Amino acid sequence: MGMFAVNAFLLLLLAIIAVVALRVHRLFALVMLSGAFSLTAAAQFVVLDAVDVAFTEAAVGAGISTVLALATLSLVPREEKPHAIAPLPAIIAVATGALLMVSIGDLPQFGAADAPVHVHVAPDYISGSAEKIGVPNVVTSVLASYRGYDTLGETVVIFTAAIAVLLILAGWTRAPYRREDEDRDTQGTRSIEDKQEDAG
Amino acid sequence: MSEIAAHWNYYLVIILMMLGFYAVIARGNMVKKMVGLNIFQTSVFMLYISVGKIDGGTAPILTGDPASVYSNPLPHVLILTAIVVGVATTAVGYALIIRIYEAYGTIEDDEVAVLIDSDQDARERADAEPAS
């Protein structure tokens, strides 16, 4: 019951933050709410026994993500153009949610120990981590050893994302603008590019 | 009623998902879309972690006590890496927003669409005119 109360409280808090984030028009406030959402989500992950995930969410979602969003806001306008509630997207979102809710009924009960997901490979991982790998943190042994390929792929994805951002922002590209675009380009954009080539 | 009691966590997570999804498809401001995407993403993470939870279980860090029950570590691993990949892709999104603002002077997608249309019209007109 205690767990139910804490979990429901955190989920309601998350829902409130999400609703406020939808309504707020100042983007600084929006980014701060996004950080608060991530931190509350991290608390929720601790309640659901996922301490490693909570750790990551607190460091990444509430930390680095917020910093990057603030860095973006220092370059773009900080006010959102006010919008009324859009009926069609609202209907689509509610319909998708309703479909998911109908299909949720087929899932095993929340917290049931005999759900299919818990009886297939998870016991192997938990016993194998102690006997074969000798690492007490099962998440680490699954991450780095049992599913090493998976993690290698994720590392390469992060690598690629960094290369992409550097290509977009740090002026790595030597490719010239197409001639026809050059006349149309605003002065500001051109001079930034020039400055970057000088500095970079 | 017992149905809701058995799955209450999933239902609340889906409400979060709907809010995030709405922000992504309805809002014109690109920063707001990114935050909506983050909410959407985090609620999907929460769904996975909820699936891995076992009543009375503890975090999957072995204590040596044979009686202890551990929650399923597999969703934790998948979501752990997904969070870090998520922030990397979010950064690519923000970088594109900055470039879009530098090129078009706005981050509202309807205004960008108008600018692209007028740009294309101008190009077509220029193509139609014989080169002088």
Added chain:
Amino acid sequence: MQDDPVIRVVAKVLIPAIMLFALYVQFHGDYGPGGGFQAGVIFAAALVLNAVVFGLHRARQVWPMRYNLMGVSAGVVLYGGTGVWSMLAGANYLDYFALKADPKAAQHLGILLVEFGVGLTVASVMVALFFAFAGRLTHIRLVAKTAAHEATDSGTSRPGDAA
């Protein structure tokens, strides 16, 4: 913020502590919550704090961009290289049992190397991302400043623009 002595002193105390904590999280990941992903982000947070408090220019002197580029690639190479090592030892790719005679020590070694590769990549990527975003702002300020100077030269600026 760069002129506030309280923030500067607190940051000077905090930055090494955060870096040490990152290393703890990195190498204690086998026994408690933590690992390469978290450690990388925490280590990057220390460098981001350095950049925020002391300015991007100073941070880039301490930690030049080429360190990030080397770190990003070195992490992936270390991860992939561990797999190649196990192949050279006669086992499958990323099969750590071949790395040493004792199976548990072999697994420990493999996980340590792989996690360190992940930590290196994640830390460098996060710092590189922050430098790229913050560097964009510095360039734009530079452009604005040059524009203001040019306006002063041509005698059309308002007073105070150059400051």
